[in-house]
Amino acid sequence: MSDVKLWDFHGGIHPPEHKALSNRTPIQPAPLPARLILPLGQHIGAPAQPIVAVGERVLKGQTIAAASGRVSVPLHAPTSGTVSFIGPQPYPHVSGMLAPAIVIDSDGLDAWAPLAPCADYRGLAPEVLLEKIRQAGISGLGGAGFPTAVKLAARPQGKIHTLIINGAECEPYITADDRLMRERAAELVAGIEILAWLIQPEQVLIGIEDNKPEAIAALQAALGERPFGLRVLPTKYPSGGEKQLVELLTGQQVPSGGLPTDVGMLCQNVGTCVAIHDAVLQGRPLVSRIVTLTGEALARPMNVEALLGTPIGELLAFAGLDEARMDRLIMGGPMMGFTLPSLEAPLIKTGNCLLAPTRSELPPPPPPLPCIRCGACADACPASLLPQQLHFFALGQEHEQLRAHNLFDCIECGACAYVCPSSLPLVQYYRAAKAEIRELEQKQHKAEHSRRRFELRQERLRKAEEQKEAERQARAEQAARAKALQTESAALPDRTAPLAAQPSLAAGLLEQQKKLRIEASMAQIALKKAEKQLAAHATPELEAQVAELRAAVEAAKKALEAVTAAAPPAVPASNDAALKKAKIELAIKRTELKKAEKAGADDAELTCLREALASAERALHAAEEASDKPAPQLIRTDKRPVDEKLRTLKTELAFARADLRKLERDEAADPPALESARTRLAEAERKLAEHQSE
Amino acid sequence: MALPRITSPHATGSTRTRQVMQLVLVATLPGLLALTWLYGFGTLLNLLWMSAAALGFEAAVLQLRQRPVGFFLGDGSALVTAVLLALALPPYAPWWLTLTACGFAILFGKHVYGGLGQNPFNPAMVGYVVVLISFPLEMTAWPAPHAVGLVEGLQQILGIAALPDGWSQATALDVRKANRSLTMDELWAQNPAFGYLGGRGSEWVNLAFLAGGLFMLRRRLFGWHAPAGMLGALFLMSLLFWNGSDSDSNGSPLFHLLSGATMLGAFFIVTDPVSGATSNQGRLIFGIGVGILVYVIRAWGGYPDAVAFAVLLMNLAAPTIDYFSRPRTYGHRKAERGFKVGD
Known part of the structure; x- marks a missing residue:
């Protein structure tokens, strides 16, 4: 072990480990909860789709939600019981948000569904083996929770030559992997063997920090003569970060923005390896995980194997939580974990640690002082960034500079903030700046999209306009040609000219008539008003006024008559009106007659009505003749009376x-x-x- | 039950800016003791007076700028500025001169730019250069070792009674600069300003500052880059341009390392993180620049010593150095260098 070369990564810190708090006792089984909450999205990717209904009885290990899409994993019932609810439930997230989940009321039997163990996986095709891993619902148990089968299958860049097993567990407090390696070394090695058989790498490297001597010894014993390289790493946070571990073990760096597979490497957490062992050799899907319960607010810090979906409050109660002493509740470690706003959320696949510290244990940082550019952060940064420069650029929202100083290579490990003598919340600045930039990028993307659409539309409009213009020109040419033809036959007499004058004269007279009629009626109204007043109280002034108005009305009437007489007797407008009137009259008469016939009126009445109809018909004919409009082409249909x-x-x-x-x-x-x-x-x-x- | 929502990291280290400042003050003790042993209580008196003045100025400006006075006074940066100035100024400089230096350092060296962390120039060096240029006579009056007592010294400082003639003498750097006739060997043998390896008296002071500097280096208050750069460059320059021991000699490398403000500059001034370069490589470049400039000014410039000028000139260059000394980020094939932003 000591003769193999190890590399180092830049920076890193040595925070107090606090691992002894929880790694002294063996892994305990957590008590079976009465009710389990199983969020559908416990991994990176699309949430699973429920395939059970409320009220359905399920057995332990039964699939209750199916994977939806490629980057997704199914979900299994962690115990037997009844599905009591499907819908929004508490989720372990810093916001305290609700997320869709399946709730199972445990029946206390913990009865397994029939399992399909497979002792000889070497006889299986790789795709079948991968499908087994996928159907067991395994996603990375180290913390990120990426679907394991996808990680194992995605290899378009070429062969994986190095399989890296991550047992570094560099975060303070967490000892879940430590205890797992100590107690389940054989299963771990079997799981690694399955992975090695599946991807056939040239070498398998296992990285463990040297603060876990018992785990190292146990693993060494379990490995025996197998050709897996066990590498003992000097304890330094964050050696368990995927990129840092790759550099520690191989001296190579994962390209910026890339994955270890880009350099032919693949990392898997030790817990994931054990889950793969369980899934393949025992046929057991992922229904439980080992979680560290630690912090000084707990009376009995320890590691437990708990069913997924167990409410966090029950787990902490099992470890003897003193709520009054707990300052905050952290899921994960003190460097990268996130706080939970309540104890109601359930344990999910990615939950490796629940930390309940007292106030004196993890005191809130003192108020920040201005940065003095001491550079301690740059010395601690495992990504070789310049955190203080990033901090100044983040304050000034200088996004170009942030990018130029590789903000997006920050892994948010918190080493810079840990060492900062001015207690600046550096990681928070970077997170905010990253979010800002992402949001801006999205906006820009949208604006770019809109711009392109606008340009395309302009182009379309331009083309349409051009086409229209071309058509217009073609029409104009045609018209010109037609005109030329017309001028050739210009000898034809112009018959329209003398007719044009008459209507204008008639129109002028009509106009005058209208005006006079209005005047006459207004005079009439004034007269009526005056007469009313006169009737109310007769005074000589009023009498004189009424007489005057009467005279005015007379005059107006006369003037109107004069004009009406002057207008040509066959004014087309009035004639049209008469025609219409006659038609309406005829229609009325006809319906009246019909009505009477239906009602069974006596003959005298009917004859009277028939005569009226006949006279109306005659009137219409007269009107038609008077009108200059051509008489309607009446087609008489021989319509028999209705029988x-x-x-x-x-x-x-x-x-x-x-x-x-x-x-x-x-x-x-x-x-x-x-x-x-x-x-x-x-x-x-x-x-x-x-x-x-x- | 609502638990607090705090984003990671939850654990913080124990190093605090205030402790850093306190350790710097502790590291000045050997130099202070050497100065006091050699020149009497002048430096100590200056130190007390200037500390009070600096804290007064700081408090007044913080009040004017409507900042929490107690909180920012507690960071100790004003005190460090005052102490470094007191160590750099002549021990029996008049009270108004030290007050002027202090005022310029705090007001124009620091707060004009926005206070702690924002100043582009080393505040102590700003104050020092202002009085060096304005009051050359007072600034060249360094006492001869073991020449001044407490009471006369106090009277000199307060301007009540002047010290008798002959209390001050030219420093070794002054003598070398002004020398036109004697060889270096003759100077070493005869001139009272010359000691065993450097200036008489100043060689001990330099060694004391070196001790303090090594203490800080051990406590990891700063990296080795800037001091090593400055001392290395000064050593190399003086070796390269060491033209024997004639009357026009520039002086030996050891003479330059152990005279004047060399060690004070190397460990207490160029290590100032605020006005220096950011990255370790940048700091090395910064230190080298200071070392070269110190030698250039001492050998061919108009002033006998040059640490203050050299530091201020390199302060000007620090932002540019930063742009050209960015480290290679993890996962990148090469480091981004220069003023280029983005792709």
Whole structure:
């Protein structure tokens, strides 16, 4: 072990480890909770889709939600019981948000569904093996939670030559992997073997920090003569970061913005390896995980194997939580973990540690002082960034500079903020700046999209305009040609000219007439008003006024008459009106007559009405003749009067037919009724035929 | 139950700016003791007076700028500025001169730019250069070792009674600069300003500052880059241009290392993070620049010593150095250099 070369990564820190708090006792099984909350999205990628219904009984290990899409994993019932609810439930997130989940009420039996263990996975095709891992719901148990099968399958860049097993566990407080390696070394090695068989790397390297001697010894014993390289790393945070571990073990760096697979390497967490062992060799899907319960607010800090979905409050209670002493609740470690706003959220696949510190244990940082550019952060940064410069640029929102100083290579490990003598919340600045830049990028993207659309539209409009213009020109040419033809035949007499003058004269007269009519009616109104007043209280002034107004009305009437007389008798407008009036009159007379006929009026009345209709017809004809409009081309149709009897017969026939059909469709109809309906139809048909032949 | 929502990291280290300042003050003790042993209580008196003045100025400006006075006084930066100035100024400089230096350092060296962390120039050096240019007579009056007592010294400082003639003498750097007739060997043998390796008296002071500097280096208050750069460059320059021991001699490398303000500059001035370069490589360049400039001014410039000028000139260059000394970020094939922004 000591003769193999190890590399180093830049920076790093040595925070107090606090690992002894929880790594002294063996892993305990957590008590079976009465109710489990299983969020559908416990991994990176699309959330699983429920395939059970509320009220359904499920067995332990039964799939309750299926993977949706490629980057997704299914979800299994961690214990037997009944699905009691599907919908929003608390989720372990700093915001305290709710997320869709399946809730299972445990029946206390913890009865397994039938499992399909596979002792000889070497006989399986790689795709089948991968599908087994995928169907077991395994996503990375180290913290990020990327679907393991996707990680194992995604290899377009070429072969994986180095498989790296991450047992560094560099975060303070967390000992879940430590205990796992100590107690389940054999399973871990078997899991690594499955992975090695699946991807056939040239070498397998296992990295463990030297602060876990027992785990190293256990693993060494379990490895035996296997050709896996166990590398003991000097304890330094963050050696367990994927990129840092790659550099420590191989001296190579993962390209910026890339993945270890870009340099032919693949990292898997030790917990994930054990889960793969369980899934393949025992057929057991991922329904539980090992989680560290630690912090000085707990009476019995320890590691437990807990069912996924167990409410966090129950786990902490099991470890003897003193809520009064707990200053905050952290999921994950003190360097990169996030706080939870309540104890209600459940344990999920990515939850490796629950830290309940007291105030004195993790005191809030003192108020920040100005940066003095001491450079301690740059010395601690494992990504070789210049954190203080980034901080100044973030303060000034200088996004170009932030990019130029590689803000997006920051892994947010917190080493810079840890060492900062001015207690500046550096990581928070970077997070905010990253979010700002991402948001701006999205906006820019959108603006760019809109710009392109606008340009395309302009282009389209331009083309349409051009086409229109071309058509217009073609039409103009055609018109010019037509005109040229017309001038050739210019000898034709112009008949339209003398007719044009007449309408304008008539229009002028009409205009005058209208004006005078208005004047006359206004005079009439004034007169009526005055007369009313006169009736109320007769005074000599009013009498004189009324007389005056009367005279004015007379004058106006006279003037109007004079003009009306002057206007040509056959004014087309009034003529049209007369024609219309005559038509309406005729229509009214006709309906009146019809009504009377229907109502069965006596003959005298009917004759009277018929005469009226005839006279209306005559009036219309007269009006038509008077009008200069051509008489309508009347086509007389020989319309026979409606035969009432025929109508009733036809109706009867239709009813009979409909009744029969209804009965025929009804299977339960009794035969006599059917028979009678048939005879009724026949009768109706016969009668109609008789009537028509008459 | 609502638990607090705090983003990571939750653990913080124990180093605080205030402690850094306190350690710097502790590291000045050997130099202070050497100065006091050699020249009497002048430096100590200056130190007390200037500390009070600096804190007064700081408090007044913070009040004017409507900043929390107690909070920022507690960072100790004003005190460090005053102490460094007191160590750099002549021990029996008059009270108004030290007050002027202090005022310029705090007001124009620091707060004009926005206070702690924002100043482009080393505040102590700003104050020093202002009085060096304005009051050359007072600034060249360094006492001869073991020549001044407490009471006469106090009277000199307060301007009540002048010290008798002959209390002050030219420093070794002054003598070398002004020398036109004697060889270096003759100077070493005869001139009272010359000691064993450097200036008489100043060689001990320099060694004391070196001790303090090594203490800070050990406590990791700063990296080795800037001091090593400055001392290395000064050594190389003086070696390269060491033209024997004639009357026009520039002086030996050891003479330059142990005379004047060399060690004070190397460990207490060029290590100032605020006005220096950011990255370790940048700091090395910064230190080298100071070392070269110190030698150039001492050998061919108009002033006998040059640490203050050299530091201020390099302060001007620090932002540019930063742009050209960015480290290679993890996962990148090469480091981004120069003023280029983005792709």
